[in-house]
Amino acid sequence: MILETRGIGKRFGSVLALRDVSMGVRAGEVTCVLGDNGAGKSTLIKILAGVHQHDAGTLLVDGREVRLTGPRDALDRGIATVYQDLAMIPLMSVWRNFFLGSEPRKGLAFDVARARRVAREELKAMGIDIRDVDQPVGTLSGGERQSVAIARAVHFGARVLILDEPTSALGVKQAGVVLRYIARARDRGLGVVFITHNPHHAYPVGDRFLLLNRGAGMGEYGKADITPQELTSLMSGGAELEELAHELRRE
Amino acid sequence: MTIAADERVARVGLARRLLIRPELGAVVGLVVVFSFFAAQSPVFRSPSGIANWLDPAATLGIMAVAVALLMIGGEFDLSAGVLTGTSGLILVTLATRFGFNVWLAMLAGLVVALGVGLANGLIVTRTRLPSFIVTLGTFLMLQGVNLGVTKAITGTVQVSGLRTASGFEGASALLAGTVEVGGTSFRVAILWWILVTAVATWVLMRSKAGNWIFAVGGDEQAARAVGVPAARTKIALFMTTAFAAWLVGSILALRYTSVQANIGIGQEFIYIIAAVIGGCLLTGGYGSAIGAAIGAVIFGMADKGIVFLGWDADWFKFFLGAMLLLATLANRLVRRYAEEVRH
Numbered sequence: 275m276i277l278e279t280r281g282i283g284k285r286f287g288s289v290l291a292l293r294d295v296s297m298g299v300r301a302g303e304v305t306c307v308l309g310d311n312g313a314g315k316s317t318l319i320k321i322l323a324g325v326h327q328h329d330a331g332t333l334l335v336d337g338r339e340v341r342l343t344g345p346r347d348a349l350d351r352g353i354a355t356v357y358q359d360l361a362m363i364p365l366m367s368v369w370r371n372f373f374l375g376s377e378p379r380k381g382l383a384f385d386v387a388r389a390r391r392v393a394r395e396e397l398k399a400m401g402i403d404i405r406d407v408d409q410p411v412g413t414l415s416g417g418e419r420q421s422v423a424i425a426r427a428v429h430f431g432a433r434v435l436i437l438d439e440p441t442s443a444l445g446v447k448q449a450g451v452v453l454r455y456i457a458r459a460r461d462r463g464l465g466v467v468f469i470t471h472n473p474h475h476a477y478p479v480g481d482r483f484l485l486l487n488r489g490a491g492m493g494e495y496g497k498a499d500i501t502p503q504e505l506t507s508l509m510s511g512g513a514e515l516e517e518l519a520h521e522l523r524r525e
Numbered sequence: 526m527t528i529a530a531d532e533r534v535a536r537v538g539l540a541r542r543l544l545i546r547p548e549l550g551a552v553v554g555l556v557v558v559f560s561f562f563a564a565q566s567p568v569f570r571s572p573s574g575i576a577n578w579l580d581p582a583a584t585l586g587i588m589a590v591a592v593a594l595l596m597i598g599g600e601f602d603l604s605a606g607v608l609t610g611t612s613g614l615i616l617v618t619l620a621t622r623f624g625f626n627v628w629l630a631m632l633a634g635l636v637v638a639l640g641v642g643l644a645n646g647l648i649v650t651r652t653r654l655p656s657f658i659v660t661l662g663t664f665l666m667l668q669g670v671n672l673g674v675t676k677a678i679t680g681t682v683q684v685s686g687l688r689t690a691s692g693f694e695g696a697s698a699l700l701a702g703t704v705e706v707g708g709t710s711f712r713v714a715i716l717w718w719i720l721v722t723a724v725a726t727w728v729l730m731r732s733k734a735g736n737w738i739f740a741v742g743g744d745e746q747a748a749r750a751v752g753v754p755a756a757r758t759k760i761a762l763f764m765t766t767a768f769a770a771w772l773v774g775s776i777l778a779l780r781y782t783s784v785q786a787n788i789g790i791g792q793e794f795i796y797i798i799a800a801v802i803g804g805c806l807l808t809g810g811y812g813s814a815i816g817a818a819i820g821a822v823i824f825g826m827a828d829k830g831i832v833f834l835g836w837d838a839d840w841f842k843f844f845l846g847a848m849l850l851l852a853t854l855a856n857r858l859v860r861r862y863a864e865e866v867r868h
Contacts, residue, residue, distance in 0.1 A: 359747070361747040361750035362744075363739065363744045363747055363810065364743065365739070365743045365810045366736075366740065366743055366810075374737075374740055374751050374753065375748075375751035375752035375753050376751075377733040377736055382732070383731050383732055384731055384732050384733045384736060386730075
């Protein structure tokens with residue numbers, strides 16, 4: 275396991291945002307974290323990303339217990355997080371965004387030629403088909419932007435990639451594109467934590483599934499242990515859904 | 526280029542590459558304005574005429590380029606115009622009333638100017654107040670200080686007599702002299718302006734700092750998230766503008782050897798207008814240093830061209846407003862074209 279939690283928990287004042295969650299990510303595997311709104315998904319990723327510190331349980335990186343001091347610490351350990359809002363500047367070109375904050379240098383200058391070339395190569399290696407790295411990021415579609423952010427994290431040495439709802443704002447086709455890049459990152463040997471509330475996106479690409487409900491882990495399942503139907507019903511609280519169906523039935 | 530071009534990029538020809546440059550609107554404006562005046566006034570297109578309209582373009586241009594960088598970084602500086610006056614007043618007052626050597630007096634002016642820039646930057650980045658308000662405050666305060674201190678020291682609203690100060694000859698030759706090109710004398714300020722524009726363009730397009738400037742103006746939060754030192758970048762931009770104000774203030778003080786206490790008031794908007802004509806967005810994150818320099822040339826041409834044609838100088842303001850409107854409209858069209866999603 276590159277990254278593992280054992281009975282991890284976090285409270286904010288009197289609110290138990292997360293309790294007793296155990297999960298793990300292996301290199302070359304995708305662990306999906308599924309849960310409805312308010313299930314504790316964002317608290318969990320913020321702990322994994324170093325934004326919050328856990329106050330119960332243990333967090334292990336490469337099998338050793340750690341306490342992340344901040345996002346920079348997480349990054350230095352190879353844990354990169356791609357948030358929904360992506361941290362990209364719409365008016366700037368793809369290559370400028372790709373290297374923003376970590377510009378390659380040539381003497382005093384920003385090595386523009388290398389930045390262009392590397393951005394293009396890295397995108398290509400991920401199978402991302404950007405027509406022109408000079409085009410502003412604002413002209414890319416949502417899926418393309420996600421893909422660029424993923425490629426950027428991979429290039430800057432990520433071993434674990436945490437993706438916060440990368441497909442939630444996307445149409446069916448675009449979501450498919452992003453799922454393909456998730457698979458591509460996995461094939462390059464990265465461990466991927468894929469947060470989503472959509473079991474249809476999670477099941478095809480996931481190797482393990484962690485279900486969260488109301489801040490608590492509802493168990494981690496291997497792909498062999500669970501069917502898509504079970505996943506869906508567990509996730510939405512199958513009983514609740516049946517009840518809803520009953521309620522909505524025509525009289 | 527060894528990189529295999531995508532077949533969809535091939536269709537994006539040279540025309541489009543040029544069209545999406547922010548300074549395109551300014552270049553078109555430059556050609557139109559030059560043709561307009563040159564067609565009617567032989568003096569305007571003569572070498573001495575060119576030297577004549579390049580001079581106001583140069584002093585304005587130095588400021589416009591610095592202000593453009595600041596605007597690309599997402600901030601305004603309304604105190605920049607008055608700060609040219611403050612720098613000049615410090616130079617002349619110290620050299621003529623307190624016996625400072627001109628070079629030393631200039632250094633004192635530089636320290637004060639950079640201090641004002643630093644203060645502007647610190648207040649804006651610490652308080653997160655809009656720079657429009659913060660620098661409006663500095664603008665008014667400096668305006669008061671310029672007049673109050675000058676009156677208290679001299680009893681009048683101007684200081685003069687720089688010519689007799691020690692070190693004047695050298696400083697004047699460096700900043701306020703002229704250079705002969707083909708029998709026509711051009712102000713040396715033009716060289717300073719070209720140098721400032723070249724350095725600013727290099728910083729914007731080819732340095733790490735340039736990437737950060739575009740980023741903090743485009744989306745400060747996002748820039749911070751990837752590790753860009755946003756506050757430091759902005760403070761440096763305010764100090765760059767202050768440095769430019771000091772340079773221009775010193776150039777003008779050495780040229781006229783006297784400074785009016787109310788100089789520079791109203792200029793701050795002219796700098797912003799030149800930067801906007803040059804393709805800067807008021808919202809930040811987009812623009813060009815060369816564009817701002819071209820904006821300043823358009824300005825210089827109109828300023829002098831109207832006089833060459835024998836028109837009333839009052840028409841200059843009308844022209845200015847019309848230019849600004851046309852330029853912003855043209856820039857918006859260009860930007861839309863550049864940004865339209867290409868699938």
